[in-house]
Amino acid sequence: MTDDVTFLNGVVDVSGEFTRLEPTYFLADRLERFDARAARGEVRWKRYARKGRLAFNQFAVLFEESKPWEFPAEYPAEPALPFSVDFITPRTVRLRVRTRAETPPDEPSLMLVGPPPADTSWAVEQQEGRTVYRSQAAGVRITADPWHFELLDARGRLLTRTQHMKDSRNLQNSEPLPFCFLRRASDLQRRIAASFSLSPDEKLFGAGESFTRLNKRGQKIALWMQDPHGVQTSRMYKPVPFFLSSRGYGMFVHTAAPLTFDFGCSYDGLNTIYCGDETLDVFLFVGTPKEILSEYTALTGRSPVPPTWSFGLWMSRLTYKSDEEVRQVTGELRRRKIPCDVIHLDTGWFETEWRCDYRFSPTRFPRPGKLMADLKEQGFRVSVWQVPYFTPSNPLYAEAVREGYIVRAGGGQPATEDATIDFSNPRAVRWYQGLLEGVLREGVSCIKADFGEGAPLGGQYASGKSGFYEHNLYPLRYNQAVWDVTRRVTGEAILWGRSAWAGCQRFPVHWGGDAETTDCAMAATLRAGLSLGLCGFSFWSHDIGGFVKRTSEELYRELYRRWVPFGMLTSHSRCHGFPPKEPWHYGEEFTDEFRRAVEMKYRLMPYILAQAKQCSERGHPMVRPLFFEHPDDPTSWLIEDEYLFGRDLLVAPLMDEGARGRDVYLPPGPWRDYQTGKAYDGARWHAIDASAVPVVVLARDGATIRECPVAQSTVWIDWDG
Known part of the structure; x- marks a missing residue:
């Protein structure tokens, strides 16, 4: 089954189908x-058609x-x-x-x-x-006629309810839907349109790594992965079909079917979940944001703490192209005493750049095993x-096609111009992992799992x-x-991933993709990280500094200067992209400032790792x-350009x-710079x-912010110092 899209990997938005005249509509009645004991029964659905109506020079489509x-x-x-309703925990119910x-x-x-x-x-x-169902933390009320499913808090306060046609006070019977x-x-x-009520001042958050405003109220978001x-x-690399409400x-x-969340965009008082699946299967959670996220990740999984070295600085660009260049950069980092733990080789480690054959270029990386060993020392x-x-x-390419490791079209040929690995095929997974194993055994510690957003909509998959x-x-x-092959070969589990869906938080780390080198892109990047974090990605x-090419070195230097400390005060910190990312390209003053920002992170490493452990557990x-x-x-629910780094540090990039300071909102309680x-x-x-360091950072007064002496690599940190 496919849906028409204008361009390859275009968005599949099922919401558009609900205004068409040709389908038959069934409204929950x-x-x-x-x-009542089993919480199972049947809903009677009334049959409707959409009919066009002309009135006073305006055409509408009603039921x-x-x-x-x-x-x-x-x-x-x-x-x-x-x-049916299933009761999963005192805070979680499942509606199907x-x-x-x-x-x-x-x-x-x-x-x-x-x-x-x-x-x-x-x-x-029974009333x-x-x-009415009640636990110590939540409640559910099911009304027979008209049918309503209502979610309640522990006090019996209505949180949200399904929308019936009889609830409408609008002049048109199709609004709200x-x-x-x-x-x-x-x-x-x-196709399903699951409509739930919204309250006047309600705010909504989540839906994945969304770059739009942090509060999604008033937005319509298609959950279909794209580059x-x-x-x-x-558009999103990491849509996640989860949200939480204020x-x-x-x-x-x-x-995994296409979804569209209409968070009061089409009708202010209504949250409609347009679902391409034939069954609505939704888990509902009640509690504070912390409690809700703990409930959600208990179902979908939590992020294991990545290796300690991964929390250090990653230095990269697009791209290092030779053994000699890598050694020059790593040597300069150590000479200038800029702490760093990871060097990333992007698209240039093959003989032909971008042609991913899983082999180091024999002319430019003649002894990769020795390079890895020397760098590890x-x-x-x-x-x-x-x-x-x-x-x-x-x-x-030929082997992948011949052996059937790829997503195919109806005639058996590749589904698109490229051969796309079919990870639903266990044979293909084993073959692919064999390719990665050879690279990992050379001494590589992490695989960047780039792309992944382009699984063909019209393809045939081994899963059936x-x-x-x-997709x-x-x-x-x-x-x-x-993740699995990296853990098996190296004994450490980590990847560097771009695309994601619900459950991918079990395989950290993920990064925010190809940001523009602008102030607005920096702000959007933070919003996206906050949104993704609210979907269980620890x-x-x-x-850092954005990915795409700059237009002015002076303007880029100034932007990079402000982005670096923001990047250091996230769990993982990678400088990467087209502009040279090594700080010495921007002068000695910039290099000194860059070093101070990196040293701040390395000094905070005991705090960071302690917070990482708590995040992983919860x-x-x-x-x-802030909320x-x-x-x-x-007020904390309104702030989208500040954040808490762990529990006790507030960061305002x-x-x-040209900024040298800014207005900062501080949540209740005493704080210190x-x-x-x-x-x-x-x-x-x-x-x-x-x-x-050009960033505003405040610590919760009375909190213990553990520190350690700065080291040039996490392997040399004196944790007792």
């Missing part, structure tokens, strides 16, 4: 045959009840279809609504770490016309780039599913393949919005050209100047 025309007359006009009479057995899910547990602490009470599904005329496939070619559009609940839509690890696509000129379901799952299979990085992000620690402070020691009161705004 009332509950039937409900077993009208319709009669069945199927022949023979053996198909229900208003079907009663399965509906089906659009066909059949209830298929549960299958293992790549997105989940295992079958969800069952919690027996929920009490059930007139409704059933009721909870419904459609049956397509072209292939009889179903956005920058960080200032709604009202104290969250939702995870358990599917000097305190460096090595990361290398690769991609899961083979161009026809790649020497591996189409690209409609495999968004692709990075989950891809990341795991890289560890995250970005290309499913929390290292880079977190994550201060959910009762209304300098986002504007990490660089100067000056004290500030919380729950208010302050104008604060940056100090020796």
Whole structure:
């Protein structure tokens, strides 16, 4: 099954189907045959058609009840279809609504770490016309006629409820869109529109590594993985079908099919989840942001703490092209006493740049094993780039096609111009891991899992599913393949990944892709990191200074100067991209400032690792919005250009050209400037100047910020010093 797109890997947005005239629409109406003890029953769906209506020179498409025309007359006009609620924990419930009479057995899910547990602490009470379930932390209320599913907090306060046509106070019966599904005329496939109420001041966060405003209220977001070619559009490398609300609940839509979250964009008081799957399978969570994220990551997995060396500086550019160049850069880093742990080789380590054949160039990297060994003695690890696509000129292309390791079109040929590895094929995974194993045994410590956003929509996959379901799952299979072979060969588990979906947080680290070299891109990068962190990704990085080419060296130097300390105060720190990233290219003054920023990170390494351990255990992000620690402070929910680095450090990057300080909002409680020691009161705004390192950093007063002496590599840190 495929959907029409104008361009290859264009967005699949199922929401557009819900205004068409040709489908048959079924609107959730009332509950039937409900077993309150088992929390299972059926929802009766009323049949409608969309009809055009002209009124006062305006054309609208409204709902009208319709009669069945199927022949023979053996198909229900208003079907009663399965509906169930499962209680997973005192804070988590699972709602499943089906659009066909059949209830298929549960299958293992790549997105989940295992079958969800069952919690027996929920009490059930039958009331007139409704059933109420309560735990110590949450509640669910199911009304029979009209059918409503309502989520409650521990006090019984309504958090959100499904939308019925009878709830509308609009002049048009199609607004707001009721909870419904459609049956397509072209292939009889179903699409779901799960509509839930929003409150007037409600704010919504998450949906993946989204570069748009942090609060998603008023936005419409298509969850279809793409290469956005920058960080200032709604397109995403890492869409995640999860969000949380300022009202104290969250939702995870358990599917890999295309989704669109309409967060009050089309209708302000309504949150509609447009789902390309034929079953709505959604987990709902109740609690604070911390509690919600812990619940969500208990289901989908948490990020293991990456190796200690990975928290140091990664130095890269596009691209180092020879053994000699690598040795020159690493030697200069040590000579200038700039701490660094990782050198990354991007697209230039092959004989032909970008032609990924998993072999070091024999002319430019004649003895890769010796290079890796020498660098390790000097305190460096090595990361290398690769991609899961083979161009026809790649020497591996013919083998991949011949052996069936790729995603195929209907005639058996490659689904696109490139041969795309089919990670749903176990044979292909073993072959691919064999290629990586040879590289890792040369002494490489990390594989950069670049791209992965282009799994063909129209391809045929070994799993038996189409690209409609495999496209968004692709990075989950891809990341795991890289992760597993790296752990097996090196004994350490890490990757450097760009694309992601729900569950990929189990395979850190991920970075923010190809940012432009602008102030707005720097701000968008931070928003994206905060959004991704709110989807359970504990560890995250970005290309410090931006990725794409600059236009003015002077302007770039000034931007890079402000971006460096922001990059150092994220869990992982990599300088990478087209402009030379080595600081000495920008003068001695810049190099000294760069060194001070890096030294700040290495000095904070005990704090960073302690926070990393807590984040890993709880499913929390290292880079977190202020409201994550201060959910009762209304202003903290509004801040998107500051963040907390772990629990106790507040970071306010300098986002504007030429800035030497900025206005900073401090959450409740006393704070002190990490660089100067000056004290500030919380729950208010302050104008604060940056100090020796061009960033504003404040520590929660009374917090223990553990430090250590600066070392040139994490392997040489005196942890007791």
